[in-house]
Amino acid sequence: MVAMDTANKLNVLDVEFLSVSMQEALSLIEQVIASGDKQCVSFINADCLNISCKDKEYHQILNSQDFVLPDGAGINIACRLVGERLVANLNGTDLMPELWETSPAKGYRFFLLGAAPGVTSRMKVKLEETYPGIKVVGEQHGYFDRETESDAVIEKINASKPNVLLVAFGAPAQEKWIYQNKDKIDTNLLVGVGGLFDFYSGDKKRAPMWMRKSGLEWMYRLYLEPGRLWRRYIVGNPLFIYRVFKWRGAERSST
Ligand code: UDP
Numbered sequence: 128m129v130a131m132d133t134a135n136k137l138n139v140l141d142v143e144f145l146s147v148s149m150q151e152a153l154s155l156i157e158q159v160i161a162s163g164d165k166q167c168v169s170f171i172n173a174d175c176l177n178i179s180c181k182d183k184e185y186h187q188i189l190n191s192q193d194f195v196l197p198d199g200a201g202i203n204i205a206c207r208l209v210g211e212r213l214v215a216n217l218n219g220t221d222l223m224p225e226l227w228e229t230s231p232a233k234g235y236r237f238f239l240l241g242a243a244p245g246v247t248s249r250m251k252v253k254l255e256e257t258y259p260g261i262k263v264v265g266e267q268h269g270y271f272d273r274e275t276e277s278d279a280v281i282e283k284i285n286a287s288k289p290n291v292l293l294v295a296f297g298a299p300a301q302e303k304w305i306y307q308n309k310d311k312i313d314t315n316l317l318v319g320v321g322g323l324f325d326f327y328s329g330d331k332k333r334a335p336m337w338m339r340k341s342g343l344e345w346m347y348r349l350y351l352e353p354g355r356l357w358r359r360y361i362v363g364n365p366l367f368i369y370r371v372f373k374w375r376g377a378e379r380s381s382t
Contacts, residue, residue: 135214137197137206139176140179140371141190143189143190144171146211146212146215148214152222157233160291162315163315164315166192166193166316167305167309167316167317168192168195168196168317168318169188169192170197170319171198172218175198175299177370185299185302188302188306201345202216203216205368208371209375219318219323220323220326220333223323223327231261231262235291236262236287237254237261237290238265238291239251239295240292243268243270244270245268246325246330247267247328250266253327265284284312284314285313292316295322298321301321332351334347345364
């Protein structure tokens with residue numbers, strides 16, 4: 128077992144997550160792969176925590192995992208509001224390339240599951256160009272029927288023997304699918320990666336670096352997809368801050 132209990136943990140809105148540096152997160156991930164253990168990894172942002180306030184199943188799944196990583200400016204602000212300091216913002220779009228970098232030497236085998244048809248093939252080509260020797264051993268788009276076709280998809284995954292399964296259905300669908308199916312999937316690491324495939328394949332543009340560094344990536348995503356994302360950000364961000372204030376007040380009065 129990889130000792131995750133020694134790592135620094137924080138709690139916002141009753142969800143625990145690791146407050147570690149990028150290097151520490153990578154080292155934990157590499158220890159899991161080396162140990163042959165099975166671990167699920169989730170990234171949580173403000174929107175995820177808003178969802179988990181209303182979706183008990185998602186909330187329980189997050190708290191049943193050792194490996195929950197903070198993603199985005201919203202979590203950083205929430206930590207400050209509750210008097211904690213987050214070591215680093217570890218979104219999957221920044222963390223995975225660090226893992227891919229070491230993968231050719233370590234021989235990790237990746238399976239890409241999710242996003243629209245065609246996206247994973249474009250992503251595989253780009254990964255193989257950028258990290259020569261990387262092993263992308265299988266891929267499957269995310270628009271299959273999760274009720275009736277999951278077993279066939281799992282057979283395909285198991286046949287390709289990956290160490291790392293990246294699942295990009297968006298939260299909370301990816302976390303629920305991973306949780307429900309993890310016992311049948313032969314792999315070490317199951318990671319919910321949200322929009323990573325769309326960004327990495329080049330299908331969606333990522334915010335310029337200055338916006339990412341200033342915690343404004345959400346604004347750029349809103350600018351690109353206002354119809355789909357206005358509720359998540361325009362309604363969700365203030366709601367999240369309100370919930371954190373309320374939760375902090377309740378925590379203080381109960382101690
Ligand atoms: N997606 C999928 N199957 C579905 C619904 C969504 O594979 O049934 C994919 C979608 O194509 C996109 C990803 O899930 O690639 C979710 O992206 P989003 O930007 O919503 O994720 P976020 O990073 O914001 O959680």
